[in-house]
Amino acid sequence: MNIVGLHFGHDGAVCVLKNGQMSAYISREREGREKHAWAFTTNELNLALSRSDLTVRDIDFFAITSTQGMALSLGLIENFDIKLKSHARHSMFKNPLYDLDMNVESLLSKDDWTKGKVKTMGWLDRYGIASCWSPRGATIKEIAAVNCSSLLKTESIRYGFHYPVTVEISGREIPGCFIDHHVAHAASSFFLSGFEQAAIVTHDGIGSEDVSKLHELPYNSGMIYYGYKNYIIPLQPHYLFLGSLYTLISLGVGLATQRDLISGSGKLMGLAPYGRPVFFRNEFVGNAYDYERKFGNRDMTHVWRSHMEGMLSALKYPMNMLAKPEHMTESTNADVAASTQKLFEECLLEVVKATHSMLLNSGILEGSLCLSGGTALNCPANTRIHKETPFSSIFITPACSDDGLAIGAAAYLCHQLLGYPRQLQPESFSPYTGKTYSDKEIFLAIQEFGSSIVAKNVGYNAAEEAANDLACNRVIAWFEGGSEIGPRALGHRSILANPTYSENWKRVNLIKSREWWRPFAPSVLEEDMADWFDGIPNHSPYMLYTARVKSRRLPAITHVDGTARVQTVTPSSGRFYDLICEFKKRTGVPVILNTSFNGPGEPIVETPQQAIAFLVKSTLLDALYVGEYRLTRCSD
């Protein structure tokens, strides 16, 4: 059974599942070299198929998702069209959405659908409404009091949130299915988690092109689900809009642009430790319906922003520093960031606690939690969920943002709709999903750069040589095997430095042309983690938790509040693990500074050519390790 997952929204991607196993994942960002690029092209589709040893003739199903109501840019793919009609093979699905008593006719805007090559999906989640959800919404307290046991017994709700279509491609008709955005987020986490059952909370940012109308949408920002064996059962919208709130505050302090709203959130999270949460008040903890009751306005962003503007003025903050890059860490910006981060954490904590209460009310004693959606990249919030909620095990996929939706859609179709058995071993998923380049391909890439670089064949001693470089305080780039999925550097496309020298904070930011104040993350041998950090799960392989740094020997990766965003490394990371072991042998420190291998505003490098080109133009990077070679610039 070959299923192709397609994500048409931002961070567009294609993935292929062969008999339930992921055989290829291609993101348009990495292939097309445009950050957060939309949809995908014929190139990514063909690459995904060829890496899976498949052709179009071998595809059994398409699983299609998008950024909620966003357009499907079908014109990018040659000989590809989607028809709103069923296919004989849809009978393999037990109970498609159109069989339910729901108004599917208005699911898709016929006018939009037929306008040129841009087609819109509509809002699938508006049509998967359970009768127990109050049309007037629910506060977090009301959500915590919900008993969803009747919902869990309702067979039909298990099969909702998808819509069958037929894909016409290269003269063939292949059955497909639209998969709702948030159920794809939920599936991308739960079906990779190895948990047999779990609570699932999805939550993301801006789901509409018209951000001013976000507050009018009933629940597009996230859902609470219960994952059980092959099923993801939607329980309750949580009505949080923290993703869009966080994004728009990052825009307000000048960390995002209208052109790239997405990247500002990570910067705001990095800025928050420079400030104090002086604007935070407990009364602002709640969801959109709490806000409506308290403030008469469901628009959380508007209420929070107005409050902060009032406080900035009343407390006489110097407003001429607002959004000024040269004053970014001054209190005007930093206190806004710290207060917003505090609000984010407190609201999300309440929803996760309410989720646990809902399941308890319903007779489910559940200790596992899956988080997904772009807000699951917020490391301090994840850490507090780990420490302060009753859930004992948490799984977050490294591609928890929209970059993982193609995987989630395909997994949902595979396991939930077709009933394929799941892998229930927690370690069955590897984040290194990119193409592995052969020795010959790497050699030919080196040849392309001629006399501009010096190549030394270090054979299988790359880890030792690289550790020597780091111990001597050289900054290196490390290119190994297939690239990692998601936005965080996990050691296969990384810039690495010695964390014991404080100067490396500034030095690596210069190499990456980033703002001087932005922090760096450490990678630590998992077996040594507890000696150097605390406050996070012992297994944190995807850099999604913020730990307290216990040692004073790591100034280059210790943020101003004494924390760091830790990746724990095991032998499953390949030679990257060996490198840290070798560094420990030389220095006694099992920790290195690890940041993504890319320049400003660029996607992480994908090919050996892109990696070598970075070295050639970067005069501050000392060496690049790629395959069995140590490369330096010729002028060095």
Ligand SMILES: [Fe+2]
């Ligand atoms: Fe999303």
